[in-house]
Amino acid sequence: xxxxxxxxxxxxxxxxxxxxxxxxxxxxxxxxxxxxxxxxxxxxxxxxxxxxxxxxxxxxxxxxxxxxxxxxxxxxxxxxxxxxxxxxxxxxxxxxxxxxxxxx
Amino acid sequence: xxxxxxxxxxxxxxxxxxxxxxxxxxxxxxxxxxxxxxxxxxxxxxxxxxxxxxxxxxxxxxxxxxxxxxxxxxxxxxxxxxxxxxxxxxxxxxxxxxxxxxxx
DNA sequence: CTGTATCCATGACGATACTG
DNA sequence: CAGTATCGTCATGGATACAG
Numbered sequence: 001x002x003x004x005x006x007x008x009x010x011x012x013x014x015x016x017x018x019x020x021x022x023x024x025x026x027x028x029x030x031x032x033x034x035x036x037x038x039x040x041x042x043x044x045x046x047x048x049x050x051x052x053x054x055x056x057x058x059x060x061x062x063x064x065x066x067x068x069x070x071x072x073x074x075x076x077x078x079x080x081x082x083x084x085x086x087x088x089x090x091x092x093x094x095x096x097x098x099x100x101x102x103x104x
Numbered sequence: 105x106x107x108x109x110x111x112x113x114x115x116x117x118x119x120x121x122x123x124x125x126x127x128x129x130x131x132x133x134x135x136x137x138x139x140x141x142x143x144x145x146x147x148x149x150x151x152x153x154x155x156x157x158x159x160x161x162x163x164x165x166x167x168x169x170x171x172x173x174x175x176x177x178x179x180x181x182x183x184x185x186x187x188x189x190x191x192x193x194x195x196x197x198x199x200x201x202x203x204x205x206x207x208x
Numbered sequence: 209c210t211g212t213a214t215c216c217a218t219g220a221c222g223a224t225a226c227t228g
Numbered sequence: 229c230a231g232t233a234t235c236g237t238c239a240t241g242g243a244t245a246c247a248g
Contacts, residue, residue, distance in 0.1 A: 038211075051244095224234090
């Protein structure tokens, strides 16, 4: 999802997670009220469409930052929550958040 | 240089700095050997072109993370170094770097 | 309710040549 | 040495309709 970068440093790899337009907000929305269902998430992340929410969640799950529980019912019922790895990223994002608010 | 984001959180604003393809590497190159001249920087950030280096530096200067000293000589001689603000970002990037290396 | 299938716009990124 | 001018490409993001 990211263009190729010159060096394979850790920040570069982290950017694959926080670099998209929605993924940070999705992570925060999940961390606030996990577990959370698809449509709750859609309401929490204002302005996001089905397409983008689905895409972003797939990536987050692929990175193992978010996990999905599917109840296999009809109508469908799924729940998203953070993995340990995902939870470990949140404090770092908060630091960045504070820096951004203070310095930009 | 970034697409509009849904919320104006600090991370979002920070992303304007670390979101580009080159800016992180430029920041690191400067922090390693400041002050540094244009062509030194170009060699340090492998693969970057004049165009992208100039563009990125302009943004970093606009955010007040990098400052430029122009000696106004012929041939030209300029030097780039980090501002305090820029220097304050580096440790955070290191944290992200470690997280990325460990978790991705 | 939780997605998928299409098709399209925009802008970040870049190759190349040129300049004071 | 330190840039600028042009012009092209392609990925990201999105609107809309539809499906199980």
